[in-house]
Structures are given as structure tokens and as C-alpha cells.
């Protein structure tokens with residue numbers, strides 16, 4: 171069977187308007203965000219005249235890649251809508267039919283097929299981006315910023331990739347790292363604790379700039395027990411961050427492998443960490459085995475899920491979640507055959523987790539050129555609206571908050587944007 | 593009243609200001625607030641210290657679903673006004689937010705700032721009971737009880 175779909179031009183400009191009309195109770199700005207994430211953006215030359223590298227955050231060191239075959243660093247990192255919603259989005263080739271960011275007077279607007287939709291603002295560069303650590307490493311290679319969050323990427327290598335076919339099929343972490351290496355040659359393989367402590371100290375000098383940390387990286391399988399080394403690395407990093415605070419605990423999120431109870435207790439007791447995320451990526455055992463073969467082989471779907479549930483006893487309800495790559499459950503050829511079926515299965519499994527105190531958040535799947543799923547096509551905007559609404563309804567039903575991964579502390583999950591109303 | 597006069601009234605420390613938003617079911621939610629200031633053009637700024645407040649939620653709902661809000665203003669000399677408007681923008685990050693954050697904390701002490709809401713004022717109406725009574729008696733003569741005009 172030929173299952174590689176030809177990528178089609180997103181010639182569905184009516185879709186956003188149709189979605190606005192069909193779902194009057196779904197915020198238009200969030201529907202727009204989703205569609206911009208689905209289709210990507212193109213910055214016109216006029217728009218780029220408003221980009222000031224001294225003020226704005228340009229694309230910087232990142233962990234996951236881009237839909238552009240070539241990473242162009244002189245483009246803006248991402249966008250903010252007027253309600254404070256972030257659109258974490260990368261540029262897409264024009265032939266894919268992305269939204270266009272263009273200049274009107276001294277402001278930037280999103281356009282689709284020539285129609286002006288909404289004003290957007292660029293993310294601002296934090297002051298620490300212009301500093302270096304005492305060991306001479308530029309601080310923007312140690313930590314990266316979102317509008318209100320500090321990201322620290324523990325490593326850009328995932329050991330699931332070490333064996334052929336072990337990496338998740340939608341993921342481009344290792345290929346993207348190789349791609350970035352050509353441009354960001356000074357970037358350390360793994361940031362040193364001292365550099366992290368100094369960078370955080372510098373970042374905190376800017377009042378009102380940050381509300382949380384997000385630590386993540388590829389899985390590290392090594393250690394006496396599986397993932398022991400990964401846990402030790404995170405403890406070292408979190409302790410270095412913690413030096414800068416008067417309180418033992420500080421708002422923070424760790425997005426990491428599925429750790430066992432002993433490892434989770436170490437993280438809770440030895441660091442200031444306040445929340446824990448471990449991504450199941452797809453909420454279906456059969457698809458998990460196909461899409462995440464490394465995770466399936468080393469831990470398995472049920473054990474991964476059980477570890478999340480056990481983490482609730484340590485971090486508390488509302489402080490543990492799992493991420494899914496929304497839409498990847500429809501990947502060809504083994505994914506669900508229809509959007510209705512995919513949605514029902516996903517929400518039913520998300521409910522199983524919610525009943526046990528684990529919330530599910532989704533990203534918008536972008537089939538990236540550096541991933542195995544490069545030739546696939548993400549589902550419709552309609553699907554994402556139903557997925558985001560469904561996950562939000564579960565949080566309402568089970569009284570689960572998502573404060574550590576919401577519109578402001580993260581900004582990459584349409585379903586948690588809706589939590590602003592919780 | 594001119595915009596400048598209205599902004600001066602808003603900025604006066606002795607002026608009482610009440611922001612009225614609506615809950616999900618439409619119930620009006622008044623919040624007496626010292627955190628309302630004049631903004632650029634015909635806007636008002638509302639400084640919300642709490643991410644979790646009902647007003648923060650209602651303003652989010654208002655910007656998402658195009659719901660109106662109002663600000664009731666009572667001047668020190670007793671004059672009363674209602675400003676109607678719609679939230680136009682939530683400033684939650686960036687240099688403008690950070691400047692407000694620093695100023696807010698310098699002014700108010702150790703409090704946080706969740707957002708600066710920019711409210712586009714679409715109209716200001718004077719609330720003058722005496723004038724309203726005169727207008728009603730002149731223009732709507734049926735709206736009065738007969739005993740009020742009966743011979744003693």
C-alpha cells in the first residue's frame with residue numbers, strides 16, 4: 171500500500187471562518203492560533219523591517235525542529251495575540267500555504283489570502299541573551315525564553331534514537347540537532363550546572379519577565395536503573411536553579427522520561443521541582459508501539475501510564491500531566507481511519523488518566539522534514555477544536571487545574587489556553 | 593465631558609471606581625478597584641493582580657466572546673458616570689508589561705501583576721438622578737403615581 175500522502179497546499183481558507191461559525195463557544199483567537207500552528211507562517215519583507223534583533227527574540231537554540239528544510243535564524247521566534255495567547259510557530263515554505271505576517275503602518279498583522287485577520291506582536295528578547303557566563307558561554311545557549319518562561323534543554327540527544335527505529339516517528343530531535351550544529355557550534359552538549367546557575371541569576375534580574383521554568387531533553391537510558399542518569403542530570407540542573415531562590419520550591423516543570431517512584435521521590439525531595447510531565451505522545455497502546463517504539467520497548471505503554479499515575483501521589487493532583495502530539499493518532503497507515511474514531515479513543519483514554527489525577531495536554535502536530543512522519547498530513551482544524559474542547563471539558567469534570575502548563579507558563583497547548591476560564 | 597476631563601477624574605485618588613464584568617451565566621460582577629488608570633487614546637487600563645480572580649476570567653471571556661464591560665465612576669464631589677467598553681488587549685509580557693509590573697509593585701508593595709487590560713471605552717454616560725427625574729416627568733408623564741399630583 172502506498173501510504174505516503176502527498177502534502178497538499180492548505181487550500182482551506184474557508185475552514186477558519188467555518189470553524190468560527192460552527193463553534194461559537196470556542197474562542198476565535200484560539201481557533202486562529204491552532205490554524206496558524208497547523209499551517210505555519212511566512213514573514214513578508216515588509217514585516218521583517220519591523221524586526222529589531224536588539225529588541226526581539228529571534229529563532230534560537232531549540233530542541234525540536236522546524237518545517238523549513240533550512241533553519242533561518244534571522245526570523246522572529248514566535249508571536250503573541252492581543253489576548254496574551256502565544257502562538258509558538260515556525261516559518262513554513264510559501265508553497266505550503268502558510269498564514270502571512272505583514273506590516274501595516276508600524277504594526278504586524280496576520281493575513282490569509284490577502285484578508286487581514288488579527289494583530290500580532292513579536293516576542294521580546296530577554297536581557298540575559300546578550301550576556302555570557304563566567305566560563306564564556308553565551309547565556310542564550312544555556313537557556314531560552316518564552317514570553318514568561320525560561321526553557322532549559324538538558325540534552326539534544328535522545329537515546330531512543332541510538333538504535334534504528336527507536337525514536338518516536340514524529341520526532342526530529344537528533345536530525346535537528348545536527349542541523350543546528352552547523353550554526354550553533356558553541357552550544358554545549360549539556361549545559362553545565364554553574365553556567366545554568368549564573369544564567370538563571372541574570373535572568374531573574376529582569377522584573378516581571380518570567381513566571382516559571384521548563385526543563386526537558388531527550389531520554390537518557392543509562393544508569394543502574396533505566397533513566398537513573400537522566401534523573402541525576404535533572405537533579406543537578408534543578409539544584410543549580412534552586413540556588414537562586416529563597417524558597418525550597420519554585421514554579422517549575424520537568425518534561426522527561428517516565429521515571430519510577432524512587433526516581434520521582436528523589437526529584438521531589440532533592441530539588442525545588444513542583445510539577446512533572448511525561449509524554450505518552452499518543453493515547454493508544456497499539457499506536458504507541460508503532461509510533462514510539464523506543465518507549466514501548468524499554469517501558470511499555472501501560473507502565474508509562476502507571477508511572478504517571480503514581481507521580482500524582484508525589485507531585486499532587488493537577489501537577490502531573492502527559493503530552494500528546496495531537497493528530498498523530500491519525501498517521502497513515504496504522505492510525506485511526508477517521509477523525510471521529512480518533513477523537514473518541516483519545517478522549518476516553520484521557521478520561522482514564524483524568525480520573526486518576528493526570529491531565530492530558532496536546533500540541534498541534536507538524537509533520538517535520540527531519541522526522542519519519544515527514545510526508546504525513548496533520549488533521550483538520552475542526553479536529554483540533556474538538557480535541558482541545560474535549561481535553562478542557564475533562565479538566566472541568568474532574569476539577570483538575572493546569573496552572574503549570576497554561577497559556578502563560580507555556581503557551582503551546584490550545585486546550586490549556588482554555589483553562590484561563592477555569 | 594471631554595476625554596481629558598474623564599481621564600482626570602479616573603486618575604484622581606479620591607474617585608471611586610467599580611469595574612463591572614459578567615460571569616459565565618451573565619451575572620454582573622462588580623469589583624471596586626483602585627487599579628484603574630487612564631490609558632492611551634480613549635482607553636482605560638485595569639491592573640489585575642490575580643491570575644485566578646473572577647474578574648480576570650470574566651475579562652478573558654469578554655475579549656474572547658466580545659462581551660462588554662463597564663466602569664462606574666463616583667467623583668469626590670458626588671458626580672457619577674458609567675463608562676462602557678470592551679477589553680481590547682491583555683498585556684501579559686514584554687517591555688510594556690514589565691514597566692507596569694515594576695511601577696505597580698513600587699506603588700502597591702509585594703503584590704503580583706497578572707495582566708494589564710486595555711479597555712476601549714465606547715461611551716461615557718452621566719448618572720444624575722435629579723436630571724433623570726426632570727427628564728422623565730417632562731417626557732414620560734404616564735410614569736408617575738397619581739397620588740403625587742392629587743390635591744391635598
Ligand code: SF4
Nearest residue numbers: 328337338341343388
Ligand atoms: S522520547 Fe521520542 S519524542 Fe522524546 S526526544 Fe526521544 S524520540 Fe523524541
